[in-house]
Amino acid sequence: MNKHFEDARYYLARAGYHVKLGLEESLEPVETKLRDLTSRESEPELEPESSRVETLLEEAKSVERKAENGARETIGGARQKLESYRPAK
Template sequence: MSKHFEDARYYLGRAVEHAKEGVKEELEPVEQRVRDIVGDEEEPEPSRVDAIMADLKELEQRAEGEAREAVASAREKLDNYRGRGESADADGE
């Protein structure tokens, strides 16, 4: 007898899922009309300006990182040059 209840439970679950999908499908046009009247829109996609702003922010961060690397490299080269210049002056004297 429990097998019958298990089968009934399974088919009842499937029926609920199908009913839920059917109600959702039937109410979509109504939901859209209400949104049009009320003006409540769904989550908007990022605008073109927002996308450009995000790209510019990324470029800014990348440029900042590259500038820091360039400054560090220049400092290192300058320190190396100064170090060699001082040792060359000491050797020459």
């Protein structure tokens, strides 16, 4: 009985593989036309890893600067409020 399951599994795997090949072949003209219409190449160009890291570092620095500026503005506003509440000497 086990041999029958092994055979069935083998033939199902082969059938799945051939379905995949058939779909790729059948849809190739549609894919080509769609890529032409959207002006995309068949294989996306990947950015080199180093430029991704550089981009992330720049974004992190930008966020850090924004946080620093926000903190300075908040502290400055708090100082002004404290000075307005203090009695003059």
